[in-house]
Amino acid sequence: MKLVTQFDEFLQNTVNLNATRVSLLEDSVETLKSVIRNSEWKPRVAGFSVQGSWAHKTIIRPVAGAAFDADLVVFVHPVEGWEPKDYVNELNATLREVAAYADKTRRYSHCVTVEYAGERKIDIAPCLVDRVSRNSFEVCNRDANRYEMSNPDAYTSWLVDRNRWSGANSFRKVTRLVKYLRDIKTTFTCPSVLLTTVLAERMGQADQGNGEFADVPSALRTLFQRLDDWLQPRILKPRVGNPVLQQEVLSDLLTDDQYKNFRNKISTYRGWIDDAYAEPDRAASIVKWRRVFGDEFAKAVAVDEARRVAVAVAAADGPGGIVSDLVEKVRALGRAALPAVFGQFNYMKQPAWRRELQGDLGVLLAATLHGGKGKLVIRDVSPLSVLPKEFWLKFRVQTTVGLPLSGDYAVQWRVRAVQRSLQSGV
Numbered sequence: 001m002k003l004v005t006q007f008d009e010f011l012q013n014t015v016n017l018n019a020t021r022v023s024l025l026e027d028s029v030e031t032l033k034s035v036i037r038n039s040e041w042k043p044r045v046a047g048f049s050v051q052g053s054w055a056h057k058t059i060i061r062p063v064a065g066a067a068f069d070a071d072l073v074v075f076v077h078p079v080e081g082w083e084p085k086d087y088v089n090e091l092n093a094t095l096r097e098v099a100a101y102a103d104k105t106r107r108y109s110h111c112v113t114v115e116y117a118g119e120r121k122i123d124i125a126p127c128l129v130d131r132v133s134r135n136s137f138e139v140c141n142r143d144a145n146r147y148e149m150s151n152p153d154a155y156t157s158w159l160v161d162r163n164r165w166s167g168a169n170s171f172r173k174v175t176r177l178v179k180y181l182r183d184i185k186t187t188f189t190c191p192s193v194l195l196t197t198v199l200a201e202r203m204g205q206a207d208q209g210n211g212e213f214a215d216v217p218s219a220l221r222t223l224f225q226r227l228d229d230w231l232q233p234r235i236l237k238p239r240v241g242n243p244v245l246q247q248e249v250l251s252d253l254l255t256d257d258q259y260k261n262f263r264n265k266i267s268t269y270r271g272w273i274d275d276a277y278a279e280p281d282r283a284a285s286i287v288k289w290r291r292v293f294g295d296e297f298a299k300a301v302a303v304d305e306a307r308r309v310a311v312a313v314a315a316a317d318g319p320g321g322i323v324s325d326l327v328e329k330v331r332a333l334g335r336a337a338l339p340a341v342f343g344q345f346n347y348m349k350q351p352a353w354r355r356e357l358q359g360d361l362g363v364l365l366a367a368t369l370h371g372g373k374g375k376l377v378i379r380d381v382s383p384l385s386v387l388p389k390e391f392w393l394k395f396r397v398q399t400t401v402g403l404p405l406s407g408d409y410a411v412q413w414r415v416r417a418v419q420r421s422l423q424s425g426v
Contacts, residue, residue, distance in 0.1 A: 362400035
């Protein structure tokens with residue numbers, strides 16, 4: 001099932017960089033531009049351009065504890081007598097002389113990075129214009145002390161075209177989702193520029209108006225299918241060049257082993273996405289999409305379910321009354337106290353392993369109540385029995401015919417709370 005609304009909410013609430021961070025980033029970049037223009041750094045500044053995921057509008061919210069970054073290119077005219085390393089080294093020295101950046105500045109091969117307390121980073125890369133010929137662009141490799149051809153604005157324009165062909169910004173949204181998948185799963189490595197490029201290359205101008213890109217889940221499925229179809233015949237790492245500067249080989253950013261793993265994981269996630277998309281049952285589809293993106297996907301559904309349960313309990317009490325305590329109702333009435341919707345929870349996970357369809361061996365899950373961890377059994381726990389607070393439960397698996405089982409299994413469970421409320425609202 002497509003679950004278009006849930007994807008929109010997931011992007012807005014979990015994946016996209018939130019407005020506060022965007023505003024901080026914009027303010028920081030404008031301040032840096034002003035500092036560089038008014039500094040004693042020798043190169044004459046021709047202009048600035050934001051690049052990378054920020055310019056491409058594929059930047060995502062960082063995972064917990066990580067920083068988000070942005071790329072700022074400063075276009076400069078050549079300085080007579082300077083070598084490539086001088087542009088980076090002198091920019092680093094210039095920013096370190098500014099009190100606000102003295103302890104925030106780091107120097108790397110092609111850029112100077114300003115780090116803001118682990119929250120955000122801005123990479124500033126000098127780019128020479130017209131050194132070799134008119135309209136030539138070169139970045140500076142400090143480590144190798146050499147100039148390297150570049151054309152960052154042309155690459156951004158190339159991506160803008162692909163996004164326009166997809167319609168409704170679906171290419172950008174899918175790229176954010178795939179980067180989020182990479183960051184939360186941590187099962188494969190692929191630098192953002194390479195990942196964005198191989199996704200964008202799976203599109204063509206003929207895709208304009210194509211129903212396969214009509215919404216986010218459809219575009220996600222289509223691009224994963226195309227990417228997997230392209231990767232599978234290529235057992236060895238293929239050459240992927242910068243589409244606007246073919247001498248720049250982006251695939252060199254991956255080792256052969258990293259490529260092999262990337263190829264395998266894309267195939268795995270393609271299968272999961274196809275399965276979730278094709279699932280006709282809404283609850284089961286949510287479970288399958290969560291297998292791909294984690295429990296943050298359709299997170300609001302659990303809240304909606306709690307409301308449904310509370311409203312159903314309230315309705316059972318009759319109009320105008322305060323909802324009685326659900327635990328007390330279960331104590332008095334057992335299963336009859338629970339509304340029919342109580343067991344229909346979209347967050348319930350299906351087993352990840354294959355289900356055995358044949359065989360006579362039945363398996364039961366049992367639990368016992370304990371006064372604390374490692375303490376003696378107080379009693380067996382029967383379904384829907386009311387338990388005291390601050391005690392321990394121990395689960396075990398046993399067969400219906402008494403055969404022993406190995407310890408090679410795991411039990412997952414969760415406490416679900418239904419708050420008291422008035423019938424008129426939850």
